[in-house]
Amino acid sequence: MKRVLLICALAACGKGGKAGDKGDGSAAGGPREDLLAAWKSAGLAPAGFAAAKDSPVGKDCQLGTVNSVEVLVCSFTSADEAKAAQDTGLKWVGDTTGISTPKGTLLIVAADRKKADPTGSTINKLMK
Amino acid sequence: MRRTSVLVVLALAASSVALASDEHHHFGKQVRFVGIHPIPKNEGGGICNIEGPHVHIYIANKLEYRDHSGDAYFVGDPVAYKYDGPKYAYKGPHPIHVEAVVGGDPDVEYCYLEGPHFHYFKPAPTEIDADFKVVGDAYFYVGEPPHVFIDARPAYVGINAQYRPLAYARPVVEVEAPSGWIGARAEFLTPGVIVETPGVYVEERGHGRGRGHGAVVVGGDTVFGGGIDVHIAAPPPPSIHIGVGIGVSGGVGGEVHGGGRGHGRH
Numbered sequence: 001m002k003r004v005l006l007i008c009a010l011a012a013c014g015k016g017g018k019a020g021d022k023g024d025g026s027a028a029g030g031p032r033e034d035l036l037a038a039w040k041s042a043g044l045a046p047a048g049f050a051a052a053k054d055s056p057v058g059k060d061c062q063l064g065t066v067n068s069v070e071v072l073v074c075s076f077t078s079a080d081e082a083k084a085a086q087d088t089g090l091k092w093v094g095d096t097t098g099i100s101t102p103k104g105t106l107l108i109v110a111a112d113r114k115k116a117d118p119t120g121s122t123i124n125k126l127m128k
Numbered sequence: 129m130r131r132t133s134v135l136v137v138l139a140l141a142a143s144s145v146a147l148a149s150d151e152h153h154h155f156g157k158q159v160r161f162v163g164i165h166p167i168p169k170n171e172g173g174g175i176c177n178i179e180g181p182h183v184h185i186y187i188a189n190k191l192e193y194r195d196h197s198g199d200a201y202f203v204g205d206p207v208a209y210k211y212d213g214p215k216y217a218y219k220g221p222h223p224i225h226v227e228a229v230v231g232g233d234p235d236v237e238y239c240y241l242e243g244p245h246f247h248y249f250k251p252a253p254t255e256i257d258a259d260f261k262v263v264g265d266a267y268f269y270v271g272e273p274p275h276v277f278i279d280a281r282p283a284y285v286g287i288n289a290q291y292r293p294l295a296y297a298r299p300v301v302e303v304e305a306p307s308g309w310i311g312a313r314a315e316f317l318t319p320g321v322i323v324e325t326p327g328v329y330v331e332e333r334g335h336g337r338g339r340g341h342g343a344v345v346v347g348g349d350t351v352f353g354g355g356i357d358v359h360i361a362a363p364p365p366p367s368i369h370i371g372v373g374i375g376v377s378g379g380v381g382g383e384v385h386g387g388g389r390g391h392g393r394h
Contacts, residue, residue, distance in 0.1 A: 090183060095156045099182045119167070120178035127180045 031106055032062065032073050039066060042125050049073070057088050057109060068116035069123060072109040082107045101127050158183040163230045164248060165193070165202035166209035175211045179230065191287040194237040196226045203237055204287065205245040208294045215246040217299035220311035222269035223259070223277065228252035238277045240284040241291065242311065244301040264303030269310045278315045 036046045049064030049071075058074035065071060072092065076082040082102040089100030089109035097120065098111040110123050117123055162181045167174050171186055181199055188200035195201070203224060207215060220242060226235040229249045239247070244266060251260045251267055259271030310316055 090158065091155045093155075093158070093183060095158065095185050097176075097182065097184050099178065099180065101180060118172050119174055120176045120182070123182065124178045124180075127178070 030075075031104055032075050035073060035103070035106060035108070039126065042128065044122065044125055046071070055092075057092050058085055058107065066110070066126060067122040068114055069126075070111045070113055071126065072107075074107045074109070076105050076107065079105055081105070097123070099123055099127060103127075157185040159185065159187050160199045161188065161201075162196055162199035162232070163201050164206060164211070164213075165200070166204070166206065173209070175206055175209055191284060191290055194226070196230065196235050196237070197232050199232075201226050201230065201237065203239050205241060205291065205296075205298075206248055207246045207298075208291060208296045210296075211246075211248065213248060215248055216250045217244060217246055217266040217301060219244045219266045219268055219299075219301045219305065220309060221273075221277075221281075221316060222251070222267065222310065223255070223271070223273075224249075225252035225255065228254075238280065238284070240281060240287055242285075242288050242316075244299040245291075246299060261306040261309075263306050264301050266299060266301040266303075268306050270306055270308035271310075273310055273313070273315070281316070 036049060039046050044066050046064055046066045049062045052061040052063035052072060055061040055063070055072065055074065057072060058076060060076075061072050061074040063070070063072050072089070074082070074085065074089075076085065079102065082105050085107050086100045086102060089107055090098070092109055093100060093111040096111050096113050097115075097117070098109070100107065100109045102108075108126055110126055112123065160181065160183055161176070161178075163179060165176050165188070167176050168186050171184075176182075176184070188202075192202055192204035193200040194203055206213075218239070218241075221238065221240045224237050224239055224247075226237050227233060239245075250256070255271070256262075256267075259269060260267045261270050262268075305311060
């Protein structure tokens with residue numbers, strides 16, 4: 001009986017990796033979460049980051065906004081893979097100001113579709 | 129009032145570098161940039177502060193930008209466009225090691241601004257001692273200019289005509305130029321040759337490299353019509369460049385040195 005309870009408890013804790021969820025789509029640990037935390041420390045306001053369904057850029061992407069700029073953060077298994085996805089990221093940006101910048105195993109893709117960042121200051125901070 | 133003429137900018141069109149390379153991908157109307165640069169007035173004006181590679185949907189003009197591995201890199205004076213960050217004073221034409229400013233492959237491009245002007249970067253550390261002298265808080269290029277620097281001058285010296293009427297705080301450099309300064313060399317004292325014949329430069333849209341079709345030009349006027357862009361530009365004043373003193377209009381001094389955007393990719 002104890003063994004059954006233990007298994008149930010472990011299963012509940014592991015479900016969806018919600019432990020440490022900070023409520024903004026980020027969770028403790030991992031390069032992507034570290035990145036979002038660094039943006040916050042830099043005075044940016046990442047918001048609404050959640051899994052991006054069927055993203056053309058990568059299989060493991062989160063979509064959200066940073067100071068009203070649309071941002072996609074995709075995680076890859078290697079830095080080379082992240083770099084190889086750069087062009088796909090630019091395609092996702094489309095006809096607007098944007099970036100597709102690899103950072104380690106992550107690819108940061110930003111598109112200023114609402115013209116919220118006319119001088120590029122927010123986007124520049126995303127690349128730091 | 130500025131007299132507007134219709135020009136065929138044959139010389140510039142023929143001699144300017146292609147800012148986009150087919151091997152570098154861009155999508156739709158995207159144009160690739162790297163480093164800070166002016167934003168066209170009709171896109172809001174001011175300075176784009178994105179230091180790394182990025183895209184916009186407007187094009188870069190051929191006098192103020194150079195191709196750096198497929199990205200348009202600004203070689204003009206950002207202060208003319210209300211840039212208020214760290215800046216460094218230069219006098220006269222000089223090389224720019226682009227990779228030292230924004231990273232990427234080794235790439236030497238050339239600035240042809242003849243009078244005192246600013247950049248947001250200082251010369252690469254490797255060339256400061258060898259090719260530049262600092263006098264009066266300004267960098268003077270005293271190296272031996274390579275042929276490509278001299279040969280390309282006619283294509284780019286028109287940037288001086290573009291900047292001359294701009295009212296902004298240029299650096300004040302009142303010291304005597306050091307020995308060997310490029311501005312005193314015969315190749316840079318002779319009048320710049322700009323072959324410009326009045327006429328119309330018509331660019332077809334929807335063809336070519338896909339760079340900036342339907343977009344705008346930074347500087348100069350652009351008229352759109354049907355499936356073509358008709359560029360109308362005022363002719364620059366007679367192109368007589370004598371090196372020292374040209375383009376030294378205005379000037380209330382400027383902060384130089386210290387805390388500039390550095391070398392290496394950000």
